Amino acid sequence: xxxxxxxxxxxxxxxxxxxxxxxxxxxxxxxxxxxxxxxxxxxxxxxxxxxxxxxxxxxxxxxxxxxxxxxxxxxxxxxxxxxxxxxxxxxxxxxxxxxxxxxxxxxxxxxxxxxxxxxxxxxxxxxxxxxxxxxxxxxxxxxxxxxxxxxxxxxxxxxxxxxxxxxxxxxxxxxxxxxxxxxxxxxxxxxxxxxxxxxxxxxxxxxxxxxxxxxxxxxxxxxxxxxxxxxxxxxxxxxxxxxxxxxxxxxxxxxxxxxxxxxxxxxxxxxxxxxxxxxxxxxxxxxxxxxxxxxxxxxxxxxxxxxxxxxxxxxxxxxxxxxxxxxxxxxxxxxxxxxxxxxxxxxx
Numbered sequence: 001x002x003x004x005x006x007x008x009x010x011x012x013x014x015x016x017x018x019x020x021x022x023x024x025x026x027x028x029x030x031x032x033x034x035x036x037x038x039x040x041x042x043x044x045x046x047x048x049x050x051x052x053x054x055x056x057x058x059x060x061x062x063x064x065x066x067x068x069x070x071x072x073x074x075x076x077x078x079x080x081x082x083x084x085x086x087x088x089x090x091x092x093x094x095x096x097x098x099x100x101x102x103x104x105x106x107x108x109x110x111x112x113x114x115x116x117x118x119x120x121x122x123x124x125x126x127x128x129x130x131x132x133x134x135x136x137x138x139x140x141x142x143x144x145x146x147x148x149x150x151x152x153x154x155x156x157x158x159x160x161x162x163x164x165x166x167x168x169x170x171x172x173x174x175x176x177x178x179x180x181x182x183x184x185x186x187x188x189x190x191x192x193x194x195x196x197x198x199x200x201x202x203x204x205x206x207x208x209x210x211x212x213x214x215x216x217x218x219x220x221x222x223x224x225x226x227x228x229x230x231x232x233x234x235x236x237x238x239x240x241x242x243x244x245x246x247x248x249x250x251x252x253x254x255x256x257x258x259x260x261x262x263x264x265x266x267x268x269x270x271x272x273x274x275x276x277x278x279x280x281x282x283x284x285x286x287x288x289x290x291x292x293x294x295x296x297x298x299x300x301x302x303x304x305x306x307x308x309x310x311x312x313x314x315x316x317x318x319x320x321x322x323x324x325x326x327x328x329x330x331x332x333x334x335x336x337x338x339x340x341x342x343x344x345x346x347x348x
Contacts (some may be wrong), residue, residue, distance in 0.1 A: 035070045036256060041079035041088070042249070043201050045225035049283055050098065050154075050245065051075050053276045057150075057247075060268040065261050077202040082106075083181030095253035100154060101244045102182040108140035112184055113329040115157070115241040116321075117313040120337070125166035126153055126242040128340055129333055136329075147254040149266065150273035154245040155219035155284045160232035162214045164299045168312040177204055177213040184324040191319050201226070207307075208232055219243060220287040227268075229291045235300045238309060 044050035056070035079085055082103030090095040105112035120126050138148045165171050171194060178186050180198035189196045199207045207213045208231035216232055223229045321327050
């Protein structure tokens with residue numbers, strides 16, 4: 001009898017402990033077992049519009065997912081240049097990255113075609129070409145295992161130099177900095193007879209200060225953000241080519257995101273794209289105004305000088321089409337622009 005009572009006592013005690021454990025567990029907040037981490041790298045300065053847009057996108061994704069997906073942004077090129085970011089995405093060290101079209105061209109060669117010097121003349125033409133070209137590039141990226149989340153016109157490329165440059169022949173004596181991962185651009189300028197020096201973006205200011213290079217090709221926003229204009233104090237007032245940027249995610253990382261979040265994530269990326277795009281030209285103008293306030297000198301060009309620059313590149317265009325630039329894409333852009341300019345059959 002005593003043994004039975006002891007057994008029942010032990011069972012009752014175990015039940016009380018189990019009930020207490022259930023009550024404690026019920027009182028604890030429910031946490032995800034493990035948040036999915038998405039690491040996105042960028043060569044753009046953190047304090048630039050691109051850096052701000054990335055931070056806003058990261059916060060929006062975390063909000064949409066209720067904290068089950070955590071997004072970390074690595075700004076200022078600390079994860080390496082575009083080639084290194086791409087390599088780290090391929091092996092899974094990074095899940096995403098921001099790229100200029102020069103960097104994207106390593107996986108979608110068509111993207112570089114918009115930067116053929118003096119091919120596209122103004123913002124209207126640029127928007128038209130990007131709209132036509134984007135589906136082609138998106139498809140090529142998907143074939144290579146990448147998901148394009150957002151695109152944006154990234155401003156216009158100008159020449160910044162330590163000494164004033166007005167005419168094409170003057171640049172031939174200068175050492176022009178070009179990121180080493182942008183091999184097609186390196187080959188393009190070499191084919192044109194220019195002296196190019198491969199320099200990583202984070203090292204460009206040091207290269208300018210040391211005299212290793214004399215000139216750079218950059219948008220005003222990047223020249224201001226990286227303080228390059230403090231040494232390369234002359235900006236040629238001539239739009240050389242437009243640039244576009246893209247936020248990419250590896251397809252492997254995209255598949256890890258629960259399907260219920262994917263469309264809201266894309267919608268958030270589109271909103272970030274529109275917000276960045278709407279004020280980009282104004283921000284470029286503000287960057288130029290700010291730099292001139294700190295000593296940047298605008299080198300004005302005459303109509304004859306502008307014609308000489310365009311003739312310089314048009315005369316040599318066939319030397320780089322097919323090697324640095326995709327010939328079929330360039331011809332498509334030329335055909336579409338001819339229609340747009342004539343008003344016969346093309347529209348925005």
